Amino acid sequence: MNRARAFAHEQSRRRLILLALVALTFLLSLLFLFAGRYPKPGFTFSAIWNQEGMAQSILWKVRLPRILLALVAGSMLSASGFTFQMLFSNPLVEPGFLGVSQGSAFGAALMIVIGSSTTVMVQLSATIFGLFALLASYLLAKRFRFGGSLLRLVLSGIAVSAIFSSALGVVKLVAEPTKDLQDITFWMMGGLWNASWKQLFSILWTVLACMLLLFSFRWKLNLLSLEEKTAHSVGLNPKRDRLILLVVATVGTTLTISITGLIGWVGLITPHLARKLFGSDSSFSLPGSMVLGSLFLLLCDTLGRTLLPTEIPIGLLTSLFGAAVFIIILSLKHQGGKA
Amino acid sequence: MNALQLDNVTYTYPSGTKALQTISFAIEEGSSLAILGSNGAGKSTLLDLILGYKQEPGIRIFGKEISTYGRKELGRTLALVPQTEHYHFSFTLLDYTLFGRSPYLQAMGNPTADDAEIAYQALEEVGLASYADRSITNLSGGEHQLLLLARAIAQQSKILLLDEPTSALDPANRKKVLSILSSLHQRGKTLVFTTHDANLAYALATHVAMLKQGSLLCFGKKEEVVNTEMLTTLYATELTVCQLGTETLIY
Numbered sequence: 001m002n003r004a005r006a007f008a009h010e011q012s013r014r015r016l017i018l019l020a021l022v023a024l025t026f027l028l029s030l031l032f033l034f035a036g037r038y039p040k041p042g043f044t045f046s047a048i049w050n051q052e053g054m055a056q057s058i059l060w061k062v063r064l065p066r067i068l069l070a071l072v073a074g075s076m077l078s079a080s081g082f083t084f085q086m087l088f089s090n091p092l093v094e095p096g097f098l099g100v101s102q103g104s105a106f107g108a109a110l111m112i113v114i115g116s117s118t119t120v121m122v123q124l125s126a127t128i129f130g131l132f133a134l135l136a137s138y139l140l141a142k143r144f145r146f147g148g149s150l151l152r153l154v155l156s157g158i159a160v161s162a163i164f165s166s167a168l169g170v171v172k173l174v175a176e177p178t179k180d181l182q183d184i185t186f187w188m189m190g191g192l193w194n195a196s197w198k199q200l201f202s203i204l205w206t207v208l209a210c211m212l213l214l215f216s217f218r219w220k221l222n223l224l225s226l227e228e229k230t231a232h233s234v235g236l237n238p239k240r241d242r243l244i245l246l247v248v249a250t251v252g253t254t255l256t257i258s259i260t261g262l263i264g265w266v267g268l269i270t271p272h273l274a275r276k277l278f279g280s281d282s283s284f285s286l287p288g289s290m291v292l293g294s295l296f297l298l299l300c301d302t303l304g305r306t307l308l309p310t311e312i313p314i315g316l317l318t319s320l321f322g323a324a325v326f327i328i329i330l331s332l333k334h335q336g337g338k339a
Numbered sequence: 340m341n342a343l344q345l346d347n348v349t350y351t352y353p354s355g356t357k358a359l360q361t362i363s364f365a366i367e368e369g370s371s372l373a374i375l376g377s378n379g380a381g382k383s384t385l386l387d388l389i390l391g392y393k394q395e396p397g398i399r400i401f402g403k404e405i406s407t408y409g410r411k412e413l414g415r416t417l418a419l420v421p422q423t424e425h426y427h428f429s430f431t432l433l434d435y436t437l438f439g440r441s442p443y444l445q446a447m448g449n450p451t452a453d454d455a456e457i458a459y460q461a462l463e464e465v466g467l468a469s470y471a472d473r474s475i476t477n478l479s480g481g482e483h484q485l486l487l488l489a490r491a492i493a494q495q496s497k498i499l500l501l502d503e504p505t506s507a508l509d510p511a512n513r514k515k516v517l518s519i520l521s522s523l524h525q526r527g528k529t530l531v532f533t534t535h536d537a538n539l540a541y542a543l544a545t546h547v548a549m550l551k552q553g554s555l556l557c558f559g560k561k562e563e564v565v566n567t568e569m570l571t572t573l574y575a576t577e578l579t580v581c582q583l584g585t586e587t588l589i590y
Contacts, residue, residue, distance in 0.1 A: 235442035
């Protein structure tokens with residue numbers, strides 16, 4: 001029974017690391033509420049404590065919803081990336097690889113240009129086109145007659161992404177330059193500078209529901225990364241479960257990026273980091289990845305809005321740091337090609 | 340009670356090609372059945388049907404039509420040892436063996452310390468317990484096959500299905516797997532395995548079903564059906580069954 005006790009001890013240790021990360025994220029979030037460029041660059045506590053009107057207003061109406069959006073978006077994008085990696089048994093997959101991000105961007109741009117640029121319509125269009133891109137990648141992969149199933153999927157994802165990128169280019173060409181084009185460009189660069197309570201609440205409950213659903217599947221994700229027949233033999237309905245998870249991960253991703261624009265690398269890098277910290281078992285590496293995603297986006301966004309007088313688009317920072325972390329992880333130790 | 344019963348089971352691929360035609364046989368609980376045939380005879384398809392992975396009417400597990408089983412109930416009744424498994428994430432051996440406990444977990448639950456103890460015992464049974472914390476990506480071919488077996492043992496099902504359990508193993512690992520399977524069988528586990536190796540069938544099975552081009556050539560106790568005539572018909576080449584002391588050799 002000593003072995004069973006050791007197992008329980010290891011589970012507790014992982015839970016503690018997870019809680020420590022949650023606590024760190026919470027504390028940093030509180031701290032970063034006081035970081036910004038008003039009334040002066042850096043951390044400002046005195047103006048807020050002295051109940052200076054503008055400083056307080058910025059804290060409650062600008063920084064707080066923005067920080068919450070960074071936490072929610074980071075967690076959702078990481079959960080989706082993780083889910084995609086497990087479902088496609090490929091540690092290099094994330095929603096962007098299968099055309100979902102480009103499809104969503106096209107959907108949002110199209111809605112902006114045809115004039116129905118209410119938040120709900122843009123979100124709906126982004127979600128529908130994101131799902132459509134996923135379906136197109138999947139169906140195209142089935143028709144390809146080259147390479148193994150995963151390679152076919154990644155190749156079809158590249159093709160679908162390229163088609164939607166081109167279509168997005170066409171939409172940008174015909175977009176009204178002073179308003180619509182700016183909105184579309186925002187999409188492409190990614191950023192949280194538009195964050196408001198209204199925007200946050202427009203996606204919050206659905207995105208939280210998506211995250212909760214993915215979280216509830218955390219054990220099953222392990223089994224879904226195996227051969228379908230094996231997953232079936234241990235009591236799963238792999239076809240049904242895969243479909244549910246794909247749709248939920250795609251809806252969560254598209255809703256998130258309908259507010260934040262395209263933010264790359266979060267969904268790719270945090271699952272790798274989480275597996276390093278918690279091991280490959282998704283029971284811990286999925287929630288770990290979600291917390292790390294929140295932390296990563298919180299740090300990138302805070303840097304982006306405080307470092308220079310002009311805001312640095314968050315997509316640039318996530319790409320820069322994401323790639324750096326990726327290179328470090330892959331250089332640390334020989335992995336035998338496995339994540 | 341019959342652990343497994345097939346009544347006129349037929350399966351046609353979506354392309355229209357007939358894979359299996361009117362297969363009927365039954366085995367009692369505690370038997371060991373070899374599904375014997377050459378490559379492409381339909382052995383793996385038959386195993387998929389018994390597993391419920393492909394669905395056709397006429398298959399009963401412990402008297403109950405397979406389509407009426409719930410997924411988890413089926414997972415507690417049948418476990419599969421596939422021919423091979425491709426891993427894309429570096430789970431530990433313990434993680435992987437714990438996957439066999441899935442049919443016993445609550446809807447959103449994780450394995451408990453008791454599940455871990457069962458998984459450790461399964462790893463012990465196949466001789467891999469001391470590597471429990473090692474990554475599955477560092478296993479040799481033989482260890483890999485033993486791990487697949489450990490996961491299925493941890494599943495504690497009444498019936499164990501094995502797809503070509505020793506086809507890729509060297510003689511030492513083959514002997515090891517055979518010894519583990521014999522031990523499981525002696526303790527009452529019902530085994531159903533596919534093989535093209537008549538020697539393995541004879542060594543491990545109590546019953547043999549010979550499949551040829553999707554049809555059942557014969558079914559019965561191994562002493563009744565494994566003979567020179569039947570094997571020569573099955574493989575369309577001359578094979579001899581002879582006794583070497585207490586051992587039966589087919590060549």
